[in-house]
Amino acid sequence: MILFPKIVVVALVIGALTLTAASLIALILMALKDRKSRKLW
Amino acid sequence: MLYSCRVLFLVFCSLVPFCDAAGTGFVEPVTSPAVSDDGTVQLVWGSSGGVVSHEVRRSDSADFEDSTLVYEGKDTATFVSGLPEGEHYFKVRSKSAGGVYEDWPKESFVLKVEYIDGRLVAVLMTAGFITFVAIVGTIFWGHRNAGDLA
Amino acid sequence: MFQNETVLDPNVGWFLLALFGVLWVSLGLYWGRKAKSLDGFMLAGRNVGLALGSATAMATWVTSNTIMLVPQFGLKMGIWGLLAYSTASFGLFLFAPMAKRIRSLIPKGYTSGDFVRLRYGKPAWVVFLLISFFYSMAWLVSMAMAGGIVLEALSGIPYPYGMSVVLLVCVVYTLVGGLYAVIGTDFIQSGIILLGVVVVGITALMNIDLGVAYDKTVATKPALLNALMPVALLSLFNNMFFGFGEVFHNNVWWSRAFAMRKAVVSKAFRTAGFFWLPIPIAVGFSALFATSLGINITDIDMTGPLIAAKLLGSAGAVILFVVIFCSLGSSIDSLLAATSDLIAEDVFKKMIVPNISDASLRKASTFIIVGLGVLTWLICLPRVGNLMTVLFYAGPFVGSAIWPIIAGLYWSRANQAGAVSAMVSGSAVGLYAYSAYGWYTASLIATVVSMIVMIGFTSISQSTFDWRKLNETHAD
Numbered sequence: 001m002i003l004f005p006k007i008v009v010v011a012l013v014i015g016a017l018t019l020t021a022a023s024l025i026a027l028i029l030m031a032l033k034d035r036k037s038r039k040l041w
Numbered sequence: 042m043l044y045s046c047r048v049l050f051l052v053f054c055s056l057v058p059f060c061d062a063a064g065t066g067f068v069e070p071v072t073s074p075a076v077s078d079d080g081t082v083q084l085v086w087g088s089s090g091g092v093v094s095h096e097v098r099r100s101d102s103a104d105f106e107d108s109t110l111v112y113e114g115k116d117t118a119t120f121v122s123g124l125p126e127g128e129h130y131f132k133v134r135s136k137s138a139g140g141v142y143e144d145w146p147k148e149s150f151v152l153k154v155e156y157i158d159g160r161l162v163a164v165l166m167t168a169g170f171i172t173f174v175a176i177v178g179t180i181f182w183g184h185r186n187a188g189d190l191a
Numbered sequence: 192m193f194q195n196e197t198v199l200d201p202n203v204g205w206f207l208l209a210l211f212g213v214l215w216v217s218l219g220l221y222w223g224r225k226a227k228s229l230d231g232f233m234l235a236g237r238n239v240g241l242a243l244g245s246a247t248a249m250a251t252w253v254t255s256n257t258i259m260l261v262p263q264f265g266l267k268m269g270i271w272g273l274l275a276y277s278t279a280s281f282g283l284f285l286f287a288p289m290a291k292r293i294r295s296l297i298p299k300g301y302t303s304g305d306f307v308r309l310r311y312g313k314p315a316w317v318v319f320l321l322i323s324f325f326y327s328m329a330w331l332v333s334m335a336m337a338g339g340i341v342l343e344a345l346s347g348i349p350y351p352y353g354m355s356v357v358l359l360v361c362v363v364y365t366l367v368g369g370l371y372a373v374i375g376t377d378f379i380q381s382g383i384i385l386l387g388v389v390v391v392g393i394t395a396l397m398n399i400d401l402g403v404a405y406d407k408t409v410a411t412k413p414a415l416l417n418a419l420m421p422v423a424l425l426s427l428f429n430n431m432f433f434g435f436g437e438v439f440h441n442n443v444w445w446s447r448a449f450a451m452r453k454a455v456v457s458k459a460f461r462t463a464g465f466f467w468l469p470i471p472i473a474v475g476f477s478a479l480f481a482t483s484l485g486i487n488i489t490d491i492d493m494t495g496p497l498i499a500a501k502l503l504g505s506a507g508a509v510i511l512f513v514v515i516f517c518s519l520g521s522s523i524d525s526l527l528a529a530t531s532d533l534i535a536e537d538v539f540k541k542m543i544v545p546n547i548s549d550a551s552l553r554k555a556s557t558f559i560i561v562g563l564g565v566l567t568w569l570i571c572l573p574r575v576g577n578l579m580t581v582l583f584y585a586g587p588f589v590g591s592a593i594w595p596i597i598a599g600l601y602w603s604r605a606n607q608a609g610a611v612s613a614m615v616s617g618s619a620v621g622l623y624a625y626s627a628y629g630w631y632t633a634s635l636i637a638t639v640v641s642m643i644v645m646i647g648f649t650s651i652s653q654s655t656f657d658w659r660k661l662n663e664t665h666a667d
Contacts, residue, residue: 001125001413001414001419002418003413003416003417004270006406009270009401010401010402012273013401013476015469015472016392016469016472016473016476017389017392017393017396017469017473019465019468019473020385020389020470020473021385023385024382024385026462026466027242027245027246027378027381027385028382030241030242030245031242031243033242034240034241034242034243040240040243041235041238041239041243041371078421078422079422080414083490083491109410112487114487116487116489117489118489118490119487119489120489120491122266122269122414122415123269123408123413123414123415124412125413125414156420156421156422157421157422157425162421162424162425165425165428165635165636166424166427166428168635169429169431169432169635170428172428172432172639175642176593176597176642179597179598179601179602180285180288180289180601182601183600183601183602184288184291187292
């Protein structure tokens with residue numbers, strides 16, 4: 001059985017959580033920008 | 042009430058040849074040996090009044106030497122996963138408040154893990170990969186060439 | 192069944208349902224003031240910006256299935272199970288250029304059905320609509336059921352009541368606010384979902400030493416880290432094509448393509464893809480390492496709630512409850528709106544009352560939304576079937592629709608005979624594969640068969656399609 005290396009698994013988990021947090025921040029910033037330029041909808 | 046039902050069930054099963062798992066203490070899966078193609082099994086065992094803890098262990102040999110703990114606690118079920126190919130033996134026992142664990146049952150529940158035929162996997166993976174490339178390629182090239190209606 | 196009582200008190204559960212229910216309905220009423228016209232009700236004025244567009248695409252794709260099934264994938268199939276699930280985001284990435292193409296080809300379009308009817312003709316359109324309705328109902332039902340089950344597991348609110356309240360709230364705010372309400376609430380729901388996933392994930396991380404957990408998993412459950420796990424590898428392409436089929440064919444995504452401003456439509460779907468990509472791993476890794484967390488999974492359907500309950504206690508159970516309610520709402524509202532659009536535009540207007548005015552059609556849509564809600568409720572009430580079966584059964588159908596859609600968008604020689612044959616043969620063979628080989632082959636095989644048939648018919652075709660025929664408006 002070939003296993004995923006430990007470093008890969010750890011990187012995937014930490015990377016996924018970091019990316020999710022970054023997405024939340026990006027979403028809020030994008031909305032503020034659209035609201036400022038009156039392009040929300 | 043629950044205890045009498047369990048006794049009746051076990052008596053019934055001892056008279057009926059296909060209820061192989063009955064003597065092991067597990068109520069699910071019903072038959073032993075059971076087969077799994079993905080290394081998983083849902084184990085359910087019985088309980089009765091006064092029981093405070095159950096212990097489930099797994100061994101890769103029929104003589105149950107060198108076993109690993111699967112679960113210990115009050116629950117009467119556990120989902121086991123990640124088992125490699127081969128035969129795996131499970132046993133369960135209980136203890137009451139202030140008591141010690143009873144002896145292990147003689148019989149183990151047997152799970153045979155046989156992964157899906159590797160050739161089927163290879164064929165489907167190849168077909169999947171080719172199809173994936175075709176889908177991405179169609180969209181990518183179509184997008185590039187679709188300048189006329191931009 | 193095998194576990195102690197629920198972590199969340201039923202009264203708290205009811206309170207949360209009431210709180211968020213009132214919030215969504217209030218917002219629906221508020222934003223519904225913009226949804227007077229047909230374009231406003233169905234397509235939010237065709238002017239949705241990048242932020243709201245990205246949020247609605249992401250939130251709609253995060254369903255209660257994502258929160259409930261992902262932990263099961265992690266528990267059963269380990270790392271590859273989670274990576275396989277992540278490939279569902281590829282559908283959003285690939286739909287990005289397709290959405291731009293759709294806007295170029297049918298600038299005044301309303302539904303995916305409009306495209307198939309104009310591109311291929313009526314027989315293909317009927318087959319397509321049947322596939323779409325079957326899948327949409329399967330998705331709606333699976334989510335309503337999942338909602339009822341999870342709310343019961345977390346808080347003890349009986350399944351019939353929880354399921355009914357969730358459906359009722361979604362129906363009401365979709366009814367009063369149309370796609371404005373759907374997209375507006377999706378934005379808030381997407382923020383809550385992302386926040387919840389981060390909070391739960393970080394809490395899990397604080398309770399696990401990943402290195403130690405990895406070693407323990409290697410010792411006791413090595414297959415979960417197997418880089419060549421057969422079932423997981425198979426599910427990789429199956430899941431991917433299921434996702435492609437869902438996104439490429441369903442009016443949920445086409446209505447968003449029509450609703451967004453043309454300049455941002457492609458970027459919005461791409462951004463949504465990036466937002467969605469890490470979620471399966473962020474949600475599912477704790478199930479993979481459940482044993483290291485000291486959590487006993489007694490019932491695989493309860494994997495997610497059991498982990499949340501053990502990790503986070505009551506406070507965390509509140510977070511999970513709210514996240515699940517949001518993920519349910521963000522998908523059910525989209526499905527209700529998009530499916531009612533499809534019925535209103537493609538069945539009611541195009542088949543039954545062709546001269547109906549936009550104002551009357553808008554009114555008809557509201558009745559259709561209620562009808563869909565009632566039908567879903569009736570199907571869900573008896574609680575038949577387990578979660579995976581209900582939705583995965585639709586896999587071969589949507590897989591068979593991939594090639595008719597992409598060929599129809601990009602190949603002028605793609606034709607009706609090919610489209611109909613591809614959808615029918617793909618669905619049939621895929622269904623057979625479902626029972627003969629297993630669920631993890633059905634969408635894959637359906638897509639492959641559909642591809643071969645579509646390419647075959649296209650290559651022998653002599654005629655080419657005039658793209659200008661797609662430029663239909665309601666005045667025609």
